[in-house]
Amino acid sequence: MLAIFLKTLPFFALIGLGYWAGRSRFFSAEATACLTKFVFFFALSAMLFRFSANLSLAEVWDSRLVIAYLWGTGFVYGIVSFVGFLRGLDVATNAVEAQSAVIGNTGFLGVPMLTLLLGPEAIGPVLLVLAIDLVVFSSLFVILIAGARDGQISLRLLRSIGLGLIGNPMIVAISLGFLWSGLALPLPDPVNEFTAILGGAATPGALFAIGASLATKSAERLQIAGWLSFCKLVLHPLFVACGALLLFGVEPYKAGVIIATAALPVAGNVYMLAQHYRVAPQRVSAAILVSTALSIVSVSLIIGWVTGV
Template identity: 60%
Template sequence: MLAVFLQTLPFFAMIGLGYAAARGGMFGPEATSALTKFVFYFALSAMLFRFSADLDLWAVLDWDIVSSYLLACLAVYLLATLVALARRRGMQEAAVEAQVAVIGNTGFLGIPMLVMLLGEAAIGPLLLILSVDLIVFSSLIVILITLARDGRMRPSALRSVGLGLVRNPMIVSISAGLAWSASGWTLPAPAMSFVVILGAAATPGALFAIGASLADKSAERIEVAIWLSFCKLVLHPAAVAFTMLVLIPVEPFAATVVISASALPVAGNVYILAQHYGVAPQRVSASILISTLVSVVTVPMVIAWLSGG
């Protein structure tokens, strides 16, 4: 446990550095927004393109991983939805709370940290579950909120879902990398150097941006935020462990990667969606703050348990 904690500590220390810089006034909201855009649209996209360009889609695509991960996510998603509805929060708030319960920070935190800790063999399973999060659940929250507001699914909402997917730089970069890999072409040396240099900025930039973005997060609705953080940090990885180790067994290393990724704290893009639709942004904000703080301990615990097992 201590060895794993020391390995993960630099990643969380970088998050802490970003938080301290923002709280100290050295890194304001505009700077945080600009850094996040740089990482999201450029550095992380370059990293994902480089990783996926070295993969064989048919060797990486494992429907057992996809189905077991999706089944576990849907179970926790349904539980969080039912608890929200039992509290009479309505379908819009229930959809946002369910999103908080299952969507972890795989892009900004999981891929940089787990690839470094577990090796580049972790890339394939990570890209699979990231694709499930982006394609299935990013679409699902839009559909549920639209249905709750309008009582029906408008063509404009479906168009918005489709455009959101094709414009997402993570989906675009993964798709472009896999397409390049399928072509059999070798990336020219200058282009590869460019992608490597740009992608190298993703890890420190993403971690610093996470910390800086936490500086303006508040801990309101603390009881609900604690429940949602418990769903994300405990129930979600437990459900994934059950489906992958018992219900739909997958290869042990892939299971280790996916369960570890499932233990990550709540993703920042859930807050962006909640703020965009005006549905419980403070609740999401508090959940991101609490889950990130607690994950300093829980993520190493999960990885240590899996490594020992």
């Protein structure tokens, strides 16, 4: 456990450094937004393209893994939605809380950290989880909120969701990478080196950006934030583990990777969606802050468990 904690500590130290920079105003909100945009559209996209271009989709795809992750995530989504229903929440707010409970910071934190801690073989399962989160659950979130407001699911809504997916640089980078791989063409050395250099900025840039953005988050609604953090850091990996190890027989190493991915704290893009649709952004903000702070210990425990350390 101590060995894993010491390995994860530098990642969270970078988040802490970013938090200090944002909190002290050394790094302004505008600078944080620019850094986040650079990482999102350039550095992280280059890393994801390079990873996927050097893999084949056949190597990455695992039906059992996909079903296990969908089952575990869907189960927690249902639990949070049911509790929200009992609390009298409207559909939109319920969707925000359910999204917070199952969508982890896979892009900015999971991709760089888990591939280093669990080995390069982890990238395939991590990419699958990232794709499921972006395509399935982000689309579900938009459908629930827009459907609740309009009272129906329209073709315009589905078109908007499709355009949003096509415009997401992470989805584009992964898709282009697998397309390149599918053509059985090796990456030219200059392209490989360019994406390696640019992608190398993703890890420190993403972690620093996470911390700097956390400095702008409020800690209101701590009771709700505590509940959502418990669901994200405990229930989500627990149910994914049940699905992967007990129900669907996922290969142990891959199961460990998706369990660790499920244990990541609440993703910042949930806050962006909540803010965009003007639905409970404060409670998402608090959940991100609390879950990220608690994950310093919880992620180490989960990784220590799945690796047997």
